Amino acid sequence: MRSVPCSPSSWPASVQGGTGGRTAGIGTGHVIRGLERSEASGNSGSMSALHPPSVRVRNVVGQDMPDLLRLDREVFLDDPMPHSILRQFVDMFADHLLVAEDEDGRLCAYVLATPPHRGRSWIVSLGVASAMRRRGLAEQLMRESLENLRTEGAHTVLLWVEPTNKPATALYDSLGFVPDREGPRPDHFGPGADRILMTLHTTP
Template identity: 65%
Template sequence: MGRHQPGQGRTGPRRLRHRATPLGPLAPGPDHLLVAEGDDGHICGYALATPPNKGQSWIVSLAVDPAVQGMGVGRQLMRETLKSLRAAGTGTVLLWVEPANDHAIALYESLGFVRDPAGTRPDHFGPGADRLLMSLPLSG
């Protein structure tokens, strides 16, 4: 796996679309699963967020196929997700990121997210699973 190389047969996202989750009644409120599909129909990335709760939403997961990393898929997914969350009434978006994931942190910071002043939370998700909290206030 690695970055996209010409001739590999993968392309960037042809379209982004919201998909229904199979959770039914376990997932109340608007759907915040956004999927990026390539020209060949494969899923090349997704973003999953929570509906707003007391004005806050969480980015639960952002993933991009390694074959198309560096082509703007993650940025596109995040921009559309933030747009959707803003329309749903979210005032603040929060997310956890691995402190060593420099590419993700750079993406989030370029979108306006800021690091929590408390810094890295050691063992937040269990032994050795440190996380950094980042937040983005959304303006009307």
């Protein structure tokens, strides 16, 4: 799920100054660019792990670039992040890009957030490989990322979600995100790409 579109000109202010935004649709492949794409596809409710996968969660490193690019293209078939943009995110926000690797050392999930700016952060992208879905991995990554942001002083975390991505919406709701009262914003990410803004207020 992606919460922010790949075009820099349409990123929120916090992203334009050094942050990005995508959320890999939980199960649908496009819900978080801003939590628009998220891996919760097929999950429901709190998305608790049915069969916790054996994965190692860590910060991204430069050597992960080929595997991360492969993962992003696998998860976001219709909207993969350009190599140049993903490379810059790795360079600029390594401390806020968590990856999960499976027992074979292959990346199977990632979440990208923006560093707190005046107490606000965005979830830019959340993606989980299809073979690793329905195991609570998206929730695990989100919780670790949110805890890191709280520790760094973020008191507000935002993301965009596709109105039809019910699994992603359910995941964010279980984590405490609240949808904006405005409801879906027509064509927010382009013609036909409606989005709902969701906000989480944290306690640093």
